[in-house]
Every structure is written in structure tokens, then in C-alpha cells.
Amino acid sequence: MPPKRPATGSVLPRKDANLRIVSFCLATALVFFASSEVFARNAQRHGPRAVSDRDFYDNGRPDPLKVELGRLLFFDKVLSGNENISCATCHHALTDTGDGLSLSVGEGGVGLGLTRNNGFDSEAVHERVPRNAPPIFNLGAREFATLFWDGRVSIDEDGYFISPAGSDLPEGLDNPLAVQAMFPVTSGAEMAGQPGENAQADAAAAGDLPLVWEIIAEKLRGVPEYVDRFAAAFDDVDRASDLTYVHAANAIAAFEAHEWRFDDSxxxxxxxxxxxxxxxxxxxxxxxxxxxxxxxxxxxxxxxxxxxxxxxxxxxxxxxxxxxxxxxxxxxxxxxxxxxxxxxxxxxxxxxxxxxxxxxxxxxxxxxxxxxxxxxxxxxxxxxxxxxxxxxxxxxxxxxxxxxxxxxxxxxxxxxxxxxxxxxxxxxxxxxxxxxxxxxxxxxxxAQDLRRDVPFSVPSGLPVLD
The missing domain is CATH 1.10.760.10 (Cytochrome c-like domain)
Incomplete structure (x- = not known):
């Protein structure tokens, strides 16, 4: 009697069926693994590549003295017209370098992050800041040559900075991140305040940006600890009169670039x-x-x-x-x-x-x-x-x-x-x-715990608490 064969359309013996299922699963797994490996190699060769120190200004190692000075300045309300808001208020370490709000509550607000309100009585905010506060992660990388949502800070093909200040932008700024730091202090809604409230706000309302920056520098010159720290961090600062807001912006940029670089995901x-x-x-x-x-x-x-x-x-x-x-x-x-x-x-x-x-x-x-x-x-x-x-x-x-x-x-x-x-x-x-x-x-x-970046106090003596 000839051996029996399964008829067309009949079920295979259980053992053969299981072997085929196992073979199919192994083949599928091998294809996925192989394709993933090919993608990884292609990603490194043609698409995203691993981040390295070379991607950052100062090869990712800015002067520690400049970084620490920038940290103090970033959290110090002395940079604002009414001395009631700091850079950190809208870009805080406790709110992932943003503020957790759709639109920031700027000068005149009270509180931090989701607890921040619009302020009270005559000191309340006059308007919402019209755009979301962008995070600062990795903005010290060289490729971030264009900043702000609309790109109003950038570098042209000849290596010159383009900014809202035009020809009033002073020389000596280290990079676009430092250029960016020149402008929140000139905004009435963000840090300067309203005309009639302080000299910084009056200069900002008049569009006199160099005067805004000089007013802030003069305040910093009146804080002995800041004078000492600027002199230690910058070779061209020997005395209080040498200190400019450009130095402050460069220090703030060094802090942001170093402390908020994260490339180990x-x-x-x-x-x-x-x-x-x-x-x-x-x-x-x-x-x-x-x-x-x-x-x-x-x-x-x-x-x-x-x-x-x-x-x-x-x-x-x-x-x-x-x-x-x-x-x-x-x-x-x-x-x-x-x-x-x-x-x-x-x-x-x-x-x-x-x-x-x-x-x-x-x-x-x-x-x-x-x-x-x-x-x-x-x-x-x-x-x-x-x-x-x-x-x-x-x-x-x-x-x-x-x-x-x-x-x-x-x-x-x-x-x-x-x-x-x-x-x-x-x-x-x-x-x-x-x-x-x-x-x-x-x-x-x-990046999930940045508490270490918040100083307990700042040289001006103003409160760090928002």
C-alpha cells in the first residue's frame, strides 16, 4: 500500500505545523533584527549621528568661572527693571528650562510655573507674553545659529550676527545664545517693566537698547561680589568700569550651554x-x-x-x-x-x-x-x-x-x-x-532632576524665590 499523503487543503500533522510556525517566527525576528541593524548603520552614516563635544562651543567645556557667574546672573532679578523677575522665572530648572505654561506670565506676575499668577493691583502684568517660552536644552551646540520662534537672531553668511538691535548690537558676543540673552531684558512684558516704572523700562519703551544694557551693567557694577566674579572670569575686566552687559550675556550663555547640555538619552x-x-x-x-x-x-x-x-x-x-x-x-x-x-x-x-x-x-x-x-x-x-x-x-x-x-x-x-x-x-x-x-x-x-542648578542665593541679595 503506498504511503498516505495529506490531501490538498488538509491540515498538516501537528509536529510539522509547529515546526513551520517556529521557523516563520525565527525568520521574522531575524528580518526585524537585521533591518534594525541596517537602519542603525544607515542612521549613523546618512542621518542622525551621535553627539560629541565638537558639536558645542568651547568643545563643550566653557570656563567654569564663567559658567558659575552665568548661573548666578540667570537666577538674579537684578537684571529686570523692577527687580522682580529673572531669566529663570520663565526658563526654570524646576520646570525643565521652560515654565509649564502655554504663554509666559512675565514682569509683574507672582509664583513659578503652574502656580504663577498674573500679579496684583497696579503691579500686575499688562499682557501675556505672546509666545511660548522655548526650552534651552542643548542650545549651546554650534548648529543652533538661529534662535527665537521667528528666527530673529541668526548669523549671516559672512559670520555676522543678525538681531533686532541691528547696528546697535555691541561687539564681543561669543555666540547666538549670548546674543539671545541680550533681548528679554529689553522687553516690557518680559523683564523691563512699563514706562514710568523704572529707567530700564523707559529706555526700552524708547527703543534705546544700548541704554537698557548700560543701566543693567551699572547695577551689576554696584555689587562687589559681581565685580570680583566678572574680573575672575573675563581677562578684559579689571575693575568695575570694565564690566558691560555683553560680559553678562556671555556668562549666561556659558551657563546655559554647559549645564543644560543633555545627550545621553x-x-x-x-x-x-x-x-x-x-x-x-x-x-x-x-x-x-x-x-x-x-x-x-x-x-x-x-x-x-x-x-x-x-x-x-x-x-x-x-x-x-x-x-x-x-x-x-x-x-x-x-x-x-x-x-x-x-x-x-x-x-x-x-x-x-x-x-x-x-x-x-x-x-x-x-x-x-x-x-x-x-x-x-x-x-x-x-x-x-x-x-x-x-x-x-x-x-x-x-x-x-x-x-x-x-x-x-x-x-x-x-x-x-x-x-x-x-x-x-x-x-x-x-x-x-x-x-x-x-x-x-x-x-x-x-535632565529629569535639575535641582542642583538653582542657587540658594544671588550676589544682589534679591530673593531667588518667585
Whole structure:
């Protein structure tokens, strides 16, 4: 009798079926492993590469004396007109170098982070700061040659700084991060105060930026400990009269660049060769990020930003920047270039430590990372269906009345939507979760506790507490 053979369409013996299932699973695992290894090699060769000291000014090792001086200045309210707010108020170590709010509560506010209110009586804030306070992580890297949401600080092709000060910008600034530090002190809403309240505010309102910086320098010259620290940190400072606000800005930049450099996330370790640094879900999310989800089209390069400007239909909340017929819009990069194509474009932020840096967007429109990622996947729909509970804004009736004027105007919302240049993407629920896992793998564990950066006191004797 000939041996029996399974008929077409019949079930294989259990042993053979199990062997085939095992073989299939092993083959699938090998393909995934191989493709992940190929991606890692290609990522290092063609896409993101591991961060190194060479990426940073001073090769990542600024003068410690300058760093410590910058730390004290950053937390010292003496830089403000009414001596009631510091750089740290909106970029605090305890709030992940931001402030946890959609739009900052500047000069006149009371408290820190989510506890900050709009102030009281005649000393209360006059307006919300119109844009979200961006995080400072890794901004000491050389590639961050353009700063602010609209790029109003940059370096031209000849190596000269471009800034709102124009020819009034003094010489001697070390890098764009130091240039950036020259400007919050000149803003009435942020640090200077209102005209009539102090000399710094009067100079700022008059547009006399050199006088603003001289007034602050004169205050620093009157603090003996600061004079000693500046003399120790800078070769060209021998006496109080040598001290300028340029020195202060350079010190602040050195502090920010050194203390808030973070490049030891699981993703960083993976790029440096530790293949076990990322979980399976994070690796799948990484492939989505640079592939199907197309996040890497804009969030490219070493620090996951193309350093460019894009219109992605972000909701506009808050008072705006004075643009448009009613003055409640924010035209973004257009404000600097005058190019109509740049309307509603804003700078691509780095994604390092992105899970820590909410709210997200130029106006802080999204309070959860999940919500802002979903916006990127469906920008126009997300704009039109914006959930206003995502806004984190300390209440006050007159300010509240301005917060959603743009979003209440169909024509203005339509203009934002029509400028959108981000194509929608479809992800399955499991893919979305993998993408989120990868984004969390961009967090350096050391960035999760920055308490050590906060000084107990500052040389001016003013309170560090907000």
C-alpha cells in the first residue's frame, strides 16, 4: 500500500505545523533584527549621528568661572527693571528650562510655573507674553545659529550676527545664545517693566537698547561680589568700569550651554553603539519616525531639527504679535523676512527631552505630547477641532477675552489652515504608541532632576524665590 499523503487543503500533522510556525517566527525576528541593524548603520552614516563635544562651543567645556557667574546672573532679578523677575522665572530648572505654561506670565506676575499668577493691583502684568517660552536644552551646540520662534537672531553668511538691535548690537558676543540673552531684558512684558516704572523700562519703551544694557551693567557694577566674579572670569575686566552687559550675556550663555547640555538619552546611547539601549517598541517607533510617519523630514540632523521654518497649522492662542488687521495674529517668520510664503512659519524645535518640554507649539497650544503629535499627523483637522482645554493660561478676565480671538474668527483660522505645508499621515494605534515610546526615549535621565542648578542665593541679595 503506498504511503498516505495529506490531501490538498488538509491540515498538516501537528509536529510539522509547529515546526513551520517556529521557523516563520525565527525568520521574522531575524528580518526585524537585521533591518534594525541596517537602519542603525544607515542612521549613523546618512542621518542622525551621535553627539560629541565638537558639536558645542568651547568643545563643550566653557570656563567654569564663567559658567558659575552665568548661573548666578540667570537666577538674579537684578537684571529686570523692577527687580522682580529673572531669566529663570520663565526658563526654570524646576520646570525643565521652560515654565509649564502655554504663554509666559512675565514682569509683574507672582509664583513659578503652574502656580504663577498674573500679579496684583497696579503691579500686575499688562499682557501675556505672546509666545511660548522655548526650552534651552542643548542650545549651546554650534548648529543652533538661529534662535527665537521667528528666527530673529541668526548669523549671516559672512559670520555676522543678525538681531533686532541691528547696528546697535555691541561687539564681543561669543555666540547666538549670548546674543539671545541680550533681548528679554529689553522687553516690557518680559523683564523691563512699563514706562514710568523704572529707567530700564523707559529706555526700552524708547527703543534705546544700548541704554537698557548700560543701566543693567551699572547695577551689576554696584555689587562687589559681581565685580570680583566678572574680573575672575573675563581677562578684559579689571575693575568695575570694565564690566558691560555683553560680559553678562556671555556668562549666561556659558551657563546655559554647559549645564543644560543633555545627550545621553537611550537614543544617544543607541547611536553610539549600544544596541540594547532602545526597547523593541522604541526601535519600531524610530523606524516610523524616520519612515512612514515622516517626522524626520523636518526633525532631522543631530538634534532632530532642520533649523528651518514650517507652517503646520498650529492653533493661535493669546494676544498675538500685533499682526493682521486686528493685531491679534502672529505671522511668524514673515515678520523677519517680509516674504508672504513665510507667513505662519515657525522654527523647527529640537526634540531632545521633548517629553519634558510642554506645552508645545509656538503659542503653547498643546498641553500633552500625545495631542501635539496627533496634530502633526492631522494638522488641518486638529486646527479646526482644537480642544481649548489644552491651553494652560492663568485666568484673568481681560486677558481671557483675548486668548481665543483668532480661533473664534473663521477667516483667520482658514488662513492658518491654507498655509499648512504638512501632509497628513495615517498610523495604526499600535504604531502611534511605538512612536510615542521613541519620543520618550529622547529624554536624557539626567535632565529629569535639575535641582542642583538653582542657587540658594544671588550676589544682589534679591530673593531667588518667585
Amino acid at each position: 537611550p537614543f544617544d546611547r543607541y547611536l553610539r553603539g549600544d544596541r540594547g539601549a532602545l526597547s523593541g517598541a522604541a526601535k519600531r517607533g524610530m523606524r516610523l519616525f524616520y519612515g512612514k510617519a515622516a517626522c524626520g523630514n523636518c526633525h532631522s540632523g543631530t538634534f532632530q531639527t532642520d533649523q528651518g521654518f514650517h507652517a503646520i497649522a498650529m492653533p493661535q492662542i493669546g494676544p498675538g504679535k500685533g499682526d493682521g488687521i486686528d493685531g491679534d495674529e502672529d505671522f511668524g517668520r514673515f515678520r523677519e523676512t517680509g516674504d508672504p510664503d513665510d507667513r505662519f512659519r515657525f522654527r523647527t524645535p529640537t526634540l531632545r527631552n521633548v517629553a519634558l518640554t510642554g506645552p508645545w507649539g509656538h503659542a503653547g497650544a498643546y498641553d500633552t505630547l500625545e495631542a501635539v503629535v496627533k496634530h502633526h499627523l492631522r494638522p488641518r483637522r486638529s486646527l479646526l477641532r482644537y480642544d481649548r482645554t489644552q491651553a494652560v493660561l492663568p485666568p484673568r478676565a481681560d486677558l481671557d477675552a483675548l486668548d481665543f480671538r483668532v480661533m473664534d474668527d473663521p477667516g483667520k483660522v482658514r488662513a492658518i489652515a491654507e498655509a499648512n505645508e504638512l501632509r497628513g499621515r495615517n498610523l495604526r494605534k499600535s504604531e502611534f504608541q511605538d512612536l510615542m515610546t521613541f519620543l520618550h526615549a529622547l529624554t536624557d535621565p539626567a
